[in-house]
Amino acid sequence: MHLSRAVLTAAVVSLAAVAVPTSAVAAPAAPERSVTDVVPVPVSAKPDPHGDFRLTPSTVITADRGAGQVADYLRGLLRPATGYPLPVVPHAAGLPAIALQLGHDTRIGTEGYQLKVARDGVTLKANTADGLFEGVQSLRQLLPSAIEAKRVQHRTWTVAGGTILDYPRFAERGAMLDVARHFFRPDQVKLYLDQIAQYKVNTLHLHLADDQGWRIEIKSWPKLATVGGKTAVDGDPGGYYTQAQYQDIVAYAASRHITVIPEIDMPGHTNAAQSTYAELNCDGKAVPVRTDTEVGYSSLCISSPVTYKFVEDVVRELAAITPGPYLHIGGDEAHSTPPADYIAFEKKVQPIVAKYGKKVTGWHEIAKSDPPASAVPQYWDFGGDNASVAAAAARGSKILMSPANFAYLDMKYTESTPLGQDWAALVEVRDGYNWDPATLVNGVGESQVAGVEAPLWTETIRTSNDIEYMAFPRLPGIAEIGWSPRSTHNWDAYRLRLAKQAPRWVQQGIDFYRSPQVDWK
Numbered sequence: 001m002h003l004s005r006a007v008l009t010a011a012v013v014s015l016a017a018v019a020v021p022t023s024a025v026a027a028p029a030a031p032e033r034s035v036t037d038v039v040p041v042p043v044s045a046k047p048d049p050h051g052d053f054r055l056t057p058s059t060v061i062t063a064d065r066g067a068g069q070v071a072d073y074l075r076g077l078l079r080p081a082t083g084y085p086l087p088v089v090p091h092a093a094g095l096p097a098i099a100l101q102l103g104h105d106t107r108i109g110t111e112g113y114q115l116k117v118a119r120d121g122v123t124l125k126a127n128t129a130d131g132l133f134e135g136v137q138s139l140r141q142l143l144p145s146a147i148e149a150k151r152v153q154h155r156t157w158t159v160a161g162g163t164i165l166d167y168p169r170f171a172e173r174g175a176m177l178d179v180a181r182h183f184f185r186p187d188q189v190k191l192y193l194d195q196i197a198q199y200k201v202n203t204l205h206l207h208l209a210d211d212q213g214w215r216i217e218i219k220s221w222p223k224l225a226t227v228g229g230k231t232a233v234d235g236d237p238g239g240y241y242t243q244a245q246y247q248d249i250v251a252y253a254a255s256r257h258i259t260v261i262p263e264i265d266m267p268g269h270t271n272a273a274q275s276t277y278a279e280l281n282c283d284g285k286a287v288p289v290r291t292d293t294e295v296g297y298s299s300l301c302i303s304s305p306v307t308y309k310f311v312e313d314v315v316r317e318l319a320a321i322t323p324g325p326y327l328h329i330g331g332d333e334a335h336s337t338p339p340a341d342y343i344a345f346e347k348k349v350q351p352i353v354a355k356y357g358k359k360v361t362g363w364h365e366i367a368k369s370d371p372p373a374s375a376v377p378q379y380w381d382f383g384g385d386n387a388s389v390a391a392a393a394a395r396g397s398k399i400l401m402s403p404a405n406f407a408y409l410d411m412k413y414t415e416s417t418p419l420g421q422d423w424a425a426l427v428e429v430r431d432g433y434n435w436d437p438a439t440l441v442n443g444v445g446e447s448q449v450a451g452v453e454a455p456l457w458t459e460t461i462r463t464s465n466d467i468e469y470m471a472f473p474r475l476p477g478i479a480e481i482g483w484s485p486r487s488t489h490n491w492d493a494y495r496l497r498l499a500k501q502a503p504r505w506v507q508q509g510i511d512f513y514r515s516p517q518v519d520w521k
Ligand code: TNX
Pocket: 295, 332, 333, 363, 380, 404, 408, 410, 421, 457, 458, 459
């Protein structure tokens, strides 16, 4: 049936005349956003349709002592698109406010928060600045996606009303960027930090050295960076971070409440060092430079004292510029190191890390060396039985979960994905979301899991757009697995929430993969 505009108008007028609420005439528009749409999904979220809060030019941000940095960050998020001043002040003095409060709430731990959005103001409470920061990431998603625009948008800014109580399932939600196969400049790393922080990722693991390139200045072995840093996969240009640049990245990460874990991979994946310094080879001859993508051919010289001088110098310098508690010592795919030598190497190197005040993390092969309970093996295999990993967990180690067939962001989505590899699996968005870190490895249950990490190896990845295409939309799924309670895990619900993130990525300029498994609209 076709009704003319005049007939429709008359119908609306007559309905209005009998005082039917307007919602009866126009189909009620589903709210664009709700506290239940946040990714990662909160522990509990109750929408309040009467509690929407409107940002205006007179809105202020109040901050308790200790909350100033997060308040400034929030202001920085909200100002470009609104153009409002949003001053950070100690007291609201009757003005509408977003209040950042620090307190003691035993339900939410060190990263949890409680958020209340009501008509007269927004209150965000946490026990720590980390918790406030994670709460700000939720608050941000309650605003229209246009809030992510870089220029002023003339429109209304409504924060969806309701309450959220939220805290993480696991302490560690990480991302890894391989800056060795291809080098990424500090500004590119910072961009990725900003992108991952919005999903409550709290760790960035930087894979700083591999066969094809060495990426961090070591003052006592200067050619590692200046010579070993020149190369990258396929003869592409390399690069390295000076220690000052690395510290600047670490500080930027800290401002996003992200801890950096630096990795020097050894005793394998060391060709860049061994082609630069002849004395790192058993025969005293430098090996040729390699920029192909083979793995497993290199090994430090396990019997040589120079090897341990090298390791100690690198560990000492890296520990001194790394405030986080962990150094990652690699340990994967050491196929050219005999097993007994591998154990001997680990037994010498792990105490060096401890000597410089850091805890050891490394790929799960390090579990074969009976590391101390403080060490965190990072599991990258496909799940099932792994006796040494289960034994490490039984001795008290927590295990970080990065199964290659689910969590590796360098795996292709489908056969026809232009970037990435497929040795572990094709990982569509649903595959990357549908696994449980607490049932992956036999003998490693919920309480023995440190968390999850999504590694991005970069053999085929050259640009920030490439990073974005592989990480989005899979990274938010790994972040949700790490943050949200298992009871909330549901693909059908997740894919709807994920679809609502896309307009935000468009505003942010994130070049994401439009998986056919998600109805992007
Ligand atoms: C395996 S799994 C590696 C890396 C490669 C990656 C490519 C593991 C710890 N190491 O050396 O870059 O596969 O997917």
